[in-house]
Each structure stands twice: as C-alpha cells, then as structure tokens.
Amino acid sequence: METLDxxxxxxxxxxxxxxxxxxxxxxxxxxxxGRLAPSARNNQPWRFIVVQDKELIQELTRxxxxxxxxxxxAPVILITCARAVDDIIRExxxxxxxxxxxxxxxxxxxxxDLGLLTHLMTAFDEAQVKQTLRIPEDVRAxxxxxxxxxxxxxxxQAASERLASRTRKDLKDLVYYNHWREAExx
Numbered sequence: 001m002e003t004l005d006x007x008x009x010x011x012x013x014x015x016x017x018x019x020x021x022x023x024x025x026x027x028x029x030x031x032x033x034g035r036l037a038p039s040a041r042n043n044q045p046w047r048f049i050v051v052q053d054k055e056l057i058q059e060l061t062r063x064x065x066x067x068x069x070x071x072x073x074a075p076v077i078l079i080t081c082a083r084a085v086d087d088i089i090r091e092x093x094x095x096x097x098x099x100x101x102x103x104x105x106x107x108x109x110x111x112x113d114l115g116l117l118t119h120l121m122t123a124f125d126e127a128q129v130k131q132t133l134r135i136p137e138d139v140r141a142x143x144x145x146x147x148x149x150x151x152x153x154x155x156x157q158a159a160s161e162r163l164a165s166r167t168r169k170d171l172k173d174l175v176y177y178n179h180w181r182e183a184e185x186x
Contacts, residue, residue, distance in 0.1 A: 003109075009159060010112040011166060014070045014119035016158040017148040021075050026114050030147065033110035034080070037103035040095040045087040046103045049079040049133055056132070063128035064144075068121055074146030079129065080104050081139050100142045111147055115155040118145045 031048055039045060051057055052075065061072045071077065080100055087096035108118045121144045129141045150158030 006109050006113045009155070009163065010109060010118075011159050011162045012119040013117040013150065013158055013162060014068065014146065016117055016150045016152065017070055017073045017146060018151045019073045019075055020149045022116065022147055022149065026116065027076065027147065029114065030078075030107045030110045030116075033106040034103040037099070037106045039099035039102065040088040043087045043099070045082040045096040046100050047081045047139070049081065049135075051077040051079065051133070060129065060132050063125040063132065064121060065123060068119070068124075071119065071121075071146040074148040076147040077144060078107070078147055079133065079141055079144045080107075081135060081141050083139050085138070096140075097142065104143050104145070108145065111145075112155065115149065117148045117150050117155070117158065120145050 027050060031050070034046060034048060035044070037044075037046075051060055057074065057077055058072060060077060061069060064071065080103065082096045082100050084094045084096050087094070087099055089095070104120065108120065111118050122142070124141075124144060126141050129135070129144070130137075130139070133141070135141055152158040
C-alpha cells in the first residue's frame with residue numbers, strides 16, 4: 001500500500017472491533033513506526049504501554065466514556081505517554097505533545113497498512129488510567145487507541161461505509177500562500 005493510499009484509508013472504526021488476537025510481529029512493526037517518528041532535537045519523549053491482559057483492558061476501559069466502550073473487545077490497547085521535561089520547552093511552548101502526535105500518527109498509519117483498526121482517544125480519566133497502569137505522577141497519559149482486526153474480512157470492507165460518508169474541507173479553504181487571509185464574506 002502506498003503512503004497516500006494508507007492516509008486516505010485511515011479512519012476510526014471502534015464499532016468494527018474484533019477480539020481476534022494480533023500477531024506480536026505486527027505489534028512490533030507498529031511500535032517501530034512510533035519509535036522512528038521525528039521529534040524536537042530528537043529527544044523522543046514518547047513511551048508506549050501495550051495493554052494485552054484482558055482483565056486489565058476491562059479495568060482500564062472504565063476510564064473511558066460510554067461511547068468508547070466498544071474498545072473493551074480489543075485484544076490490545078496502546079497508551080502513549082510522555083513527560084514535558086523529557087522534551088523541549090521554549091518560551092512556554094511544550095513540544096512533547098506535538099512530538100507524541102507525530103509518533104501516534106506513524107503508528108496509526110502503520111496499523112492501517114497492516115489491516116488493523118484504531119480509534120484515537122484523548123477524552124479519558126487520566127488519573128484513573130495512570131493508577132490502573134502504574135504510570136508515575138510526572139508522566140502524562142496523552143492518547144490511547146485500541147489495536148484490533150475488523151469484524152469483517154478486511155480493513156477495506158470495514159472502512160468502506162465510513163469512508164464513503166466522510167467529508168473533508170477543500171484545500172482552498174485550508175491553505176493560504178504567503179500570508180494569512182480571512183475567508184471572503186458569503
């Protein structure tokens with residue numbers, strides 16, 4: 001699959017999660033994709049927790065909203081963490097969250113390329129996640145995603161309906177050349 005094809009195909013599919021086990025080598029490829037992400041001054045502030053124990057997944061998912069409960073079926077929940085002090089803080093700008101985003105996007109695209117579903121989640125009870133996973137106080141639990149095979153035969157089948165209804169703004173509404181410009185009045 002080409003990179004742009006993978007980007008076009010990636011979508012959140014928590015409702016299509018199968019409990020089928022994921023091969024360890026696929027998990028390793030996804031983690032490697034995260035490890036290879038760029039970061040400010042190459043500090044690589046991210047840390048990944050791979051939750052595979054079914055009882056621990058059930059406990060962990062209590063920290064997530066009701067709408068995200070389908071992730072309870074996932075064979076893997078991936079939590080990406082980081083500390084601000086492990087990265088650049090310049091003029092009050094903390095780069096670790098941006099750097100984590102780069103790593104997570106690499107992993108999500110790798111998962112898509114491997115035919116696995118993801119669903120990025122940041123709205124969770126961080127204190128509860130940290131307690132459940134024994135994450136130190138000075139470490140942020142930034143983003144979580146299930147990793148799972150789809151219930152369907154393939155990723156493409158699972159994503160087809162979602163992708164058919166997905167909308168994106170036109171480039172002309174997002175890109176300015178040389179200077180910012182406000183949208184023209186309607």
